[in-house]
Each structure stands twice: as C-alpha cells, then as structure tokens.
Amino acid sequence: QVHLVQSGAEVKKPGASVRVSCKASGYTFGNYGISWVRQAPGQGLEWMGWISATNGNTDYAQKFKGRVIMTTDTSTTTAYMELSYLEIDDTALYYCARDLHSSGWTPFDSWGQGTLITVSS
C-alpha cells in the first residue's frame, strides 16, 4: 500500500532554513503529485504548494513564494520541501500528501506522519 515516511522533528532559529523529506513507497512515484500542507499548533490545515513527480513542475501558495522550494528525487522516490527565512510563526507540523489521481487537481489520499518544525530563538 501507499506509504509516505517523513524525516524527523527539527528545531531551528529564526532566519534559518529547514528541509523536510518525504520517502514514498507502494506506488509508481512518478505518476502522482505531492503537496505539502502545514498545521500550526491547535490550528487548521494550510496548503503550501504542490510538485509534479513526473516533471518537477511546481505550484506554490502565494504566501510562500520566494521562501519555499519543493523538489523530488525520482531515483530515491523522495520529495523534499525546503522553507527558508524561518519565523516563529512557521512553527508547525508539516505534512506531505499524495494526489488521489494522477492528473488534474485532486484531493490527497495518503499522508505522511508529519514533521514538527519548531522555530525558536
């Protein structure tokens, strides 16, 4: 079955960068896009962006443009999300999530376990 396993929790200082990985298995990696969604403590879900595992095309939420970079490595079936210029308000649980369908805009049918990023001085 589809499995997404994310890297472990990290603590960063304001202004630093962080890279979160998402190792996929159980399906043909290149056929499905991956989105990144974050959830601040006690808050709702916020979509950050999406990357095609087929060709590397990306769509980022306006809020994160210039600060986020999403990439994939098809040889290791891993997606990455790098967020720079971290602020205190970036403290959140970051999830990767796989597209339900292999084309078009779709919801997400499989999620990683989440990676807690804490930004603190």
Next chain:
Amino acid sequence: EVVMTQSPASLSVSPGETVTLSCRAGQSVSSNLAWYQQKPGQAPRLLVFSASTRATGVPARFSGSGSGTEFTLTISSLQSEDFAVYYCQQYSTWPPCSFGQGTKLEIK
C-alpha cells in the same frame, strides 16, 4: 483564493445519533470538494471526494452531498471512533486549494 467556511465550529453529539456538518465555498467549486477526518496526533484521512464519493475503506455511514457553494457531510449512527475534527477542502480553483477551518465533533 476560494474561502471555505465550515459550520458549526464545534458540535457535541451522543453516540448513535446522526450529525450533519456544513461547508460553504466563497464561489462555486462545482463538485470539487473533499472531506477529511483528523484525530488527535494523526494525519488527516480522506473520507469523501467529488463531493459525494466515499474514499476507499470509508464506512457507508459517511455520506457527502452538495455542489456549487453548499456542501454537507452526514455521519449516521455515530461511533466512538468518529469523534474527531472534520475539514472540507476545495480543489476546483488551484492554486491554492483551500481548507475550511474545521468542525470539531465531540462526545456529549
């Protein structure tokens, strides 16, 4: 961005009852609407997509309906494992897709 508004913010219900959660879109999203369930300490789980299609493995007591701007998720005969937070998501206008703020379903 399409703003998604869920109501109520929280709801207290007894097991065995039927509950209806609402989600309103700021503009038409056709049937491009999904519902997720999130339990404490867990990632969200896809319940319904295309407004009314249950995801694989989702019990029949979960049913979605609606189109355009008004959507509902009905849970019949509530089980103890159904008490969680529920989010709606539109994926019609992208980017960004957008989520509602969630409805917390609590045990009475």
